Amino acid sequence: MNKLAFFFLFVVTVAFGQNDTAKQNINEVVDAWHKAAADADFDTYFNLMTTDGVFIGTDATENWQNAAFKTFSKPFFDRGKAWSFSALERNVYVNEAENFAWFDELLDTQMKICRGSGVLKKTNGEWKIAHYVLSIAVPNDKVAALVALKKESDSILTVQLKQ
Template sequence: MKNILLPFLFSFGLLSCAHDHQSQQSDIASINRVLDDYHQAAANGEWDAYFDLMSDDGVFIGTDARERWAKLEFRQYSSGSNGWVYTPLQRNINITPDGLSAWFDEALLSQSYGSSRGTGVLIRTVAGWKISQYHLTLPIPNGMVRGVTDQIKEYEAQQ
């Protein structure tokens, strides 16, 4: 009996690992679709589609230090806009061990701003993956940081 049970348990363990890997790869593909659809909806000014990809309590953090938009506020702000184009160049996605949330970072390119970066968190809902937080940043080359931060300090002092 022991000789039969051991190979069975070993095979079951391998199949479980394969399923976990398959499940994670499927989740990563789904998350990639959500993020790609998010950028496409923004580019087309399709605000219903854009905000449907966010969780109800979703937050958008913009490039200005004062920009932290709840979903409803950001929807009102965006509704008058024709949209904006950020093209993903590279993306990293990580999923928590329980598979209920994920985080990402992505390098983006914009005609208006050049290089930028998006980071955020997604949560698994009954309707699929939803963006819980998206944070848009403008990376500053290390050699320029001092000059840029000096400009920011000067700007903030005038406010």
């Protein structure tokens, strides 16, 4: 193979190679995870997370380690309706070794537009969600009204957390 052909093959592989495949696989995992919640498929949902996975919810008290999140979530899944999030847009980033990734997404949810962000690890050849943060997206011109709404409950929680 001549040097020019080798260089072209190298550039094409780097530009359009495994990183795109990894991103596609990650999108499939996150989409399947959201679908499992919408379908109330408890086992699939939690099998797409690492055993030490973390879910940070929209409430300031929601910092769920995997076992506690399973316990909290189980009644919702058992009723046949957990939650339904569908991605409006998603950005995926993969490290050079392609064993670690992070993403952010805007979601259509029952709470209207939310933002999710997360971290995935490749474990035994499979991408798993290790950490996920869900936030309610608040338009900047609505923040003052939201702060007023939260003032009392946040003040109480702040005192508790400082103790």
